[in-house]
Amino acid sequence: MAKLTKITTQKKNKARYNIFLDKGQGEEYGFSVDEDVLIKHKLQKNMELDDAAVQALIQSDNLHKSYTLAINYLSYRMRSEKEIRDYLREKETDPEQIDEIIKRLKNERLLNDQEFARSLVRTRVTTSSKGPLMVKKELIEKGVHAQTAADALHHYSFDEQIEKALKFAEKKMRNDGRKSHKQQVQQVQQTLMQKGFTGDVIQEVIAQLPDEENEDAEWQAVVHQGEKLLRKYSSKAEGYELKQKVKAGLYRKGFAFDSIDRFMEEYIEES
Template sequence: MAKISRITTQKKHTDRYNIFLDDGQKETYGFSVHESVLVEHRLHKDMELSEALMTTLIKQDTFHKAYSLAIHYLSYRMRTKQEIRDYLARKETDDDHIDAIMEKLESHGLTDDKQFADAFVRTRMNTSNKGPGLLRQELLEKGVEGAIALDAVGQYTYEQQFDKAMKLATKKRKTTGSKSFSSQLLQLKGTLIQKGFSHDVAHDVISEIQDDKDDDAEWQALVTQGEKLLNKHRIKLDGFALRNKMKEALYRKGFTIDMINQFIEQELDG
């Protein structure tokens, strides 16, 4: 059985104490503990420590270190329960300690996945162009239960979705000007769905944009695409074969037959 010979305060961490032991022959450093462990067990000079008690002290201090890590991790922002568990696991915390830490955090009201999910969705609604589907997926990836995630994205109203999706579609249209109007609409709808907006919202946004078709812009887009195709195919094709190839290619790009014929007559017959 060892006896405590000295207790000193650590220089960098004044709430931690170094315990030195005397085994009857010489003094050696034993271990360190947090102030709470020191007080709980009333550690003092000349106190005798059994192997079992030292094991208990070290185990309690290890738990306190891990709990402090969790508190520090939570100090930056809210976390899901799964995020905290994963963080502690990365810090090589014992599974038993992780369970106990989660219970302690929950008892102090420091873990609440519903509160996290609601706050997460509100923030993303204001700071991103993502729809509810994508936000729900992000919550699931953070370990939030499906029912809680679904309930959280429910605060994303149809009107908010429509406005957000319309702004995104309007912005994206500026980068697709060289494509046919129908191709633009198809691409925009795909983008909105990929961003997590529902098919209904995407459909309604596209339906409204359809009324904004600009014939002059459509003709310019066809000319741009058509000239590229002509430069590509007229090297090997001419006559009927070239006409047919041009019609097929431009039609697949979403241009109308009337506009395609007008372009071909202008470029090949003019």
């Protein structure tokens, strides 16, 4: 049995206290605890503590420290249960204490995967260009159950998906002005799929895009791409072979035959 002989405040952390014990051989440092643990267990001078009580106090303090870490981690943004568990494991928290902390956080309504999923969906809708499939994938990677993730996506309406996807598509079409209209549309479709938009949304967006290219812009794109192909192949081929390589290259890029023939006449056959 040890007697608690002194309690002192730590110099670097006024919320933590050093506990000194006398186990029969004079006073010595025993352990330290947080202020909450000190108050909860009513530690005071001359209290007698056996080894089991000392270990219980140390465990209680470790639990409090880990709980405080979890609270601090939650202070930046909402977290999923998996994120909290992973974080506490990184901090080498005892597995049993992790379960206890998770239970406490849930009871205090600080941890709820359904609320977390809904919050993340709303955030992605307002701050990113991600489609629903990518948002769902992100939720599942964060440990949210697939059905919970699917339910949360009800907060990402079809109209919002169309609006976001169309805005992105129009911007990409403007940025890809030196490509053929056909290639621009194909790349919009491909990119929207990569961003996690569904087929019905993509079809609706494509239907709302201009279905005919601007003749002037299309011709400028043919010239730009044709000249690139000429530079690429002119050192490797000439005459008929050069023409065929350029024509094939422009066709692969989605240009119409009449535009390709016009380029051949103006930039190759007369050169």
